Amino acid sequence: MDYLSDLNPAQREAVTAPPGPILVLAGPGSGKTRVLTRRIVYRIDQLGATPDAIMAVTFTNKAAREMMARLDNLQGPEQTERSSLRSLNIGTFHSLCARILRREAEVMPFTHDFVIFDEADQRSLLRQIFKDLNLDPKQVQPRRVHDAISRAKNELTDIETLVAESYFQEITHRVFERYQQLLLANNALDFDDLLQYVVLLLEGDANVRGRYQARFQHILVDEFQDTNTAQYRLLSLLAGDRPDLFVVGDPDQSIYRWRGADYRNVRRFQENYPGAQTILLEQNYRSTQTILDVAMAVIDRNTGRQKKELFTVRGVGERVVLHEAYDENDEGSYVVDTIAMFTLSDAYDPGDCAIMYRTNAQSRALEEAFLRANLPYRLVGAQRFYGRREVKDIIAYMRLIHNPMDQVSLLRVINTPPRGIGAKTIDQLLQTADTLDQAPVQVLISLVEDSQAAMFDAFSGRARKSLLDLAEPLSRWLGEKDRIGLLDLMDTVISDIGYRQYLDDGTDEGLERWENLQELRRVAFDMGELDLTLFLEQVALVSDQDTLTEDQNAPTLLTLHSAKGLEFPVVFIIGLDDGALPHQRSFDDAESMAEERRLFYVGVTRAKDRLLLTRAFRRRMAGPSMLSEPSRFLLDLPPALIDGDLPGPHNWIGTTYRQQTTWEAPHKKPIEPRFRAGMRVRHPVFGEGIVISTQVDFDDEEISIEFVDAGLKNLVASMANLEIMDDA
DNA sequence: TAGTCTGGGCTTTTT
DNA sequence: GCCCAGACTA
Numbered sequence: 001m002d003y004l005s006d007l008n009p010a011q012r013e014a015v016t017a018p019p020g021p022i023l024v025l026a027g028p029g030s031g032k033t034r035v036l037t038r039r040i041v042y043r044i045d046q047l048g049a050t051p052d053a054i055m056a057v058t059f060t061n062k063a064a065r066e067m068m069a070r071l072d073n074l075q076g077p078e079q080t081e082r083s084s085l086r087s088l089n090i091g092t093f094h095s096l097c098a099r100i101l102r103r104e105a106e107v108m109p110f111t112h113d114f115v116i117f118d119e120a121d122q123r124s125l126l127r128q129i130f131k132d133l134n135l136d137p138k139q140v141q142p143r144r145v146h147d148a149i150s151r152a153k154n155e156l157t158d159i160e161t162l163v164a165e166s167y168f169q170e171i172t173h174r175v176f177e178r179y180q181q182l183l184l185a186n187n188a189l190d191f192d193d194l195l196q197y198v199v200l201l202l203e204g205d206a207n208v209r210g211r212y213q214a215r216f217q218h219i220l221v222d223e224f225q226d227t228n229t230a231q232y233r234l235l236s237l238l239a240g241d242r243p244d245l246f247v248v249g250d251p252d253q254s255i256y257r258w259r260g261a262d263y264r265n266v267r268r269f270q271e272n273y274p275g276a277q278t279i280l281l282e283q284n285y286r287s288t289q290t291i292l293d294v295a296m297a298v299i300d301r302n303t304g305r306q307k308k309e310l311f312t313v314r315g316v317g318e319r320v321v322l323h324e325a326y327d328e329n330d331e332g333s334y335v336v337d338t339i340a341m342f343t344l345s346d347a348y349d350p351g352d353c354a355i356m357y358r359t360n361a362q363s364r365a366l367e368e369a370f371l372r373a374n375l376p377y378r379l380v381g382a383q384r385f386y387g388r389r390e391v392k393d394i395i396a397y398m399r400l401i402h403n404p405m406d407q408v409s410l411l412r413v414i415n416t417p418p419r420g421i422g423a424k425t426i427d428q429l430l431q432t433a434d435t436l437d438q439a440p441v442q443v444l445i446s447l448v449e450d451s452q453a454a455m456f457d458a459f460s461g462r463a464r465k466s467l468l469d470l471a472e473p474l475s476r477w478l479g480e481k482d483r484i485g486l487l488d489l490m491d492t493v494i495s496d497i498g499y500r501q502y503l504d505d506g507t508d509e510g511l512e513r514w515e516n517l518q519e520l521r522r523v524a525f526d527m528g529e530l531d532l533t534l535f536l537e538q539v540a541l542v543s544d545q546d547t548l549t550e551d552q553n554a555p556t557l558l559t560l561h562s563a564k565g566l567e568f569p570v571v572f573i574i575g576l577d578d579g580a581l582p583h584q585r586s587f588d589d590a591e592s593m594a595e596e597r598r599l600f601y602v603g604v605t606r607a608k609d610r611l612l613l614t615r616a617f618r619r620r621m622a623g624p625s626m627l628s629e630p631s632r633f634l635l636d637l638p639p640a641l642i643d644g645d646l647p648g649p650h651n652w653i654g655t656t657y658r659q660q661t662t663w664e665a666p667h668k669k670p671i672e673p674r675f676r677a678g679m680r681v682r683h684p685v686f687g688e689g690i691v692i693s694t695q696v697d698f699d700d701e702e703i704s705i706e707f708v709d710a711g712l713k714n715l716v717a718s719m720a721n722l723e724i725m726d727d728a
Numbered sequence: 729t730a731g732t733c734t735g736g737g738c739t740t741t742t743t
Numbered sequence: 744g745c746c747c748a749g750a751c752t753a
Contacts, residue, residue, distance in 0.1 A: 118743085
C-alpha cells in the first residue's frame with residue numbers, strides 16, 4: 001500500500017499511531033483531512049478495523065462529504081473494502097446525534113419522526129412564548145433569552161439548577177421551561193437538543209451507553225477546537241474507559257466561542273487523558289512563506305497558546321498588498337479592478353479569487369462593484385437559500401404533513417398564500433384545539449370529515465370556509481404521503497395551494513422566487529428515494545458552506561467565518577478598519593479580541609499565492625459614513641513583507657485616489673473651507689505639499705495633498721495639524 | 729383581513 | 744441604510 005509514502009514524518013506518525021487518545025495539533029494547510037482519511041484506511045487495512053465501528057465527526061456536511069470523497073479516491077483499499085467504506089459513520093455531530101435519537105426514540109419524550117427547528121422556528125416559538133407569558137420584548141430581549149437558553153444547553157446546565165438571581169434569569173428560567181414544553185408538544189428538537197438528549201441518554205442508561213461504546217470503537221474528530229461542552233461530553237461518553245479517540249484541531253482557528261465552542265477543550269483533553277500522545281503538524285502545503293510569516297506575525301500576538309512554526313517548501317512568493325481605498329465603494333472597485341487585472345493577464349481565473357469580510361453587510365458594496373463592472377460573483381451565505389421565504393413556506397408545508405404536531409409550521413402556512421384566515425380565526429382554532437385537547441391539525445381534519453359536529457359552532461361560516469381551504473387539501477396530503485414519492489408530494493402541495501400564481505406578481509423578484517422553488521425541487525429530486533424524514537433532516541442541517549458550488553468560474557464572496565476550511569489562490573480581506581475587523585463589539589473583552597485576531601489569521605491562511613488587504617478611509621458601518629481608523633491588526637504586519645502603506649501608531653492617514661463620490665446634504669451648517677487648491681502646506685509627518693483639492697464635509701474639511709516626499713494623501717483638516725505655508 | 733407605515737436595532741451563525 | 748416586527752388604517 002502506498003498511502004503512507006507521500007506523507008511527511010509527522011503526518012505518518014499521526015496516521016500510524018497506535019489506538020488510544022491522540023491529539024493532533026494541525027496548522028492551517030498542514031493536511032489534516034489527509035491525515036484523518038489515511039488513518040481510517042490504515043486502521044481498516046492494517047489493523048483490521050471494521051468500517052462500521054469507525055465514527056468520524058465533522059462540523060459541516062461539506063467536510064463530511066469531502067472526507068467520504070477522499071476515501072473513495074484512495075488507492076489503498078481493496079475493492080471489497082472500498083465498498084464497505086459505505087458503512088463508515090461519517091457525519092456532523094448533529095446528524096449523527098439525530099440518527100441515534102431516531103433509533104432510540106421509544107425511550108425518548110418524542111417520536112422518531114421529530115422535526116428539527118432551525119433558528120427562525122426557534123425565534124418564532126419564543127415570540128409565541130413571550131406573548132403567552134405576557135412578557136415585554138422591549139424589557140427583556142427575546143434574543144438574549146434565546147442565547148441564554150442555548151448556552152445553558154451547550155453547557156449541559158440542568159434547567160432545575162438555573163438559579164434565578166436577577167429578573168433576567170428569572171424570566172429566562174420561565175421561558176426555558178415553557179420553551180422545552182412547547183418543543184416537545186411540537187414533536188420538535190432544536191439544534192442543541194440533538195446533542196443534549198444523546199448525552200442524557202448515554203449518561204442515564206449504562207446499557208445503551210455500553211451498546212454505543214461497543215458500536216463506535218474508533219472515534220475521529222475534525223476541528224476539535226470548536227467543540228462545546230456537550231460535544232466534548234458526548235465524545236468522552238462514547239469513548240469510554242479505553243478510548244480510541246483521535247482528535248485533530250487548531251486552537252488558533254477557534255472562531256466560534258460565541259456559539260459555545262471552547263478551545264480549552266484541547267487542554268481539557270490532555271488533562272482528562274494523561275497518556276494522550278500529542279502530534280504537531282507544522283508543514284504547510286498551501287501558502288507561500290510570505291503569507292505564512294504574515295499569519296504568524298498576526299497570531300503570535302495572542303498569549304497563552306502553543307506556538308507553531310509554520311513552514312513551506314513553496315518558496316517566498318509575492319509580498320502581501322495593503323491598499324487603502326477612499327470608501328467602501330472605492331474599495332469594491334479596487335477589488336474588482338484588481339481581479340480583472342489578474343484574469344486579463346491570465347495569471348488567475350476569476351474562480352481562483354475570494355473576497356472575505358467580517359460582516360455580511362459588507363458584501364453589499366462589493367456586490368454593487370461587481371454589478372457596475374457587469375461581472376459575475378458567487379455569494380456564500382447571507383440570505384441563505386433555505387432561509388428564503390418561498391423555500392421556508394414549502395418546507396413548512398412538508399414538515400406539517402410529516403409531523404402534524406408542528407404548530408410553528410402550521411402557523412407559518414395557515415394563511416400563506418392568503419386564504420382569509422386572520423388572527424381571530426387562528427385564535428379560535430387554537431382555543432378549540434385546546435378545549436378538545438387535540439392538536440390544531442386534528443381539529444382541521446375533523447372539520448373536513450364531519451362538518452356537522454357541534455364543536456365547530458365556534459367558527460363563523462366564513463371562518464369555516466377559509467379553514468376548509470387549508471384543511472381539505474391537508475387531509476388529502478396526509479392520506480397520500482406514504483403512497484407517493486417526495487417530489488410528487490411537493491408538486492402536489494405547490495399546485496394545490498396555487499403557490500405559483502401567488503409568487504407571480506409580474507416582477508423579476510416573483511420570477512426569482514419561483515426559480516428558487518425549482519431549485520428546491522431539484523434538491524428533492526437529487527435525494528431520490530430518500531423519505532420525507534431524511535429529506536427534512538438534511539434540509540434542516542445544511543450550512544452556508546454546503547450551498548457553495550463549484551459550477552461557476554467567478555470570484556467568491558464570503559464571511560471570514562464561512563471561509564474556514566477553504567483555500568483560494570488569491571484572497572482579498574477587506575475592511576481592515578477598527579470597528580469592522582476587529583469588530584467594535586469585541587473591543588472591551590480581551591478574549592473576544594483574541595478571537596477577532598484568530599479570525600483574521602483564518603482569513604490570511606486561506607491564501608495560497610496572493611493576499612491583498614484593503615481598508616477604507618471612510619466607511620459606513622451602521623448609520624452615516626464615518627472616518628475610520630486602520631485596523632490595529634495592521635500594526636502587527638512585518639513591513640518588509642508588505643507592499644503599500646503600513647500605518648504607524650496614531651499618525652497615519654494613507655494614500656488613496658478619489659473616485660467620484662456623492663455627498664449627502666449637510667444637516668449642519670457647513671463650515672467655511674480653510675484650504676484651497678494650489679496652497680502650499682506643511683504636515684508634521686509628511687512634510688511639504690501642495691493642496692490638490694478640498695471638500696467640506698459637514699463640520700470638517702477633507703483635503704487631497706500631493707506631498708513632495710510622501711506622495712498623494714487624503715487628510716482631514718481637524719486631525720492633520722496642517723500649517724499653511726503660503727497662499728499661492 | 730390586508731396592505732402600509734413607523735421605529736428600533738443592529739456581529740459572526742459549523743448545526 | 745436596511746430589515747423586521749408590530750401598529751395602524753382602509
